[in-house]
Amino acid sequence: MADSVDTVSRVADLVSSTLDSSIAFYDAIQNVKSNNRSVREFREATSSLSRVLSSLRETLTRSEVDLSALQTLLHGCTRLCEECTTFLERCSADTDNDRPSLRDFLALTYHGGNVEQLRLLLAAYTSTIFIIITEANL
Numbered sequence: 001m002a003d004s005v006d007t008v009s010r011v012a013d014l015v016s017s018t019l020d021s022s023i024a025f026y027d028a029i030q031n032v033k034s035n036n037r038s039v040r041e042f043r044e045a046t047s048s049l050s051r052v053l054s055s056l057r058e059t060l061t062r063s064e065v066d067l068s069a070l071q072t073l074l075h076g077c078t079r080l081c082e083e084c085t086t087f088l089e090r091c092s093a094d095t096d097n098d099r100p101s102l103r104d105f106l107a108l109t110y111h112g113g114n115v116e117q118l119r120l121l122l123a124a125y126t127s128t129i130f131i132i133i134t135e136a137n138l
Contacts, residue, residue: 007068012060014074019053021081026050028088038115045122049077052129065136070129077125084118 026046032039060067091107 007066008060008064011067011070011074012057014071014078015053015057015060018074018078018081019050019057021078021085022046022050022053025081025085028085032088038119042115042119042122045119045126046081049081049122049126049129052126052133055133056129059133059136063136067132067136070132073125073128077129080118080121080125 026043029039029043029046056067056070059065
């Protein structure tokens, strides 16, 4: 029983950490000086991820379902959000103002992928977590 409580606690902590990193990533994208379609879609993708992570956190507090299988997924999602946030923050540090430009944003890559592939990866994380929440609530 103690192992189960420890696992739930670890997953809950990881969900909170992932949610915090997704919010930081969203904030970093909000600072991009553009209303370009790609930027808008990216903002929506990070906002959706944050919403589904909030729902996951609520599910963990209301449910006794073992979601320990999510740990790898959440670690990957956290890493992606943190690395991309760092990239955008570094871009703004390299400019004369405190906001990354559209050019900086479009230069964003993750493991060799471009901005669109990165947005699709965020959508995949969001969809997978949503499916798991739905299954846990059945």
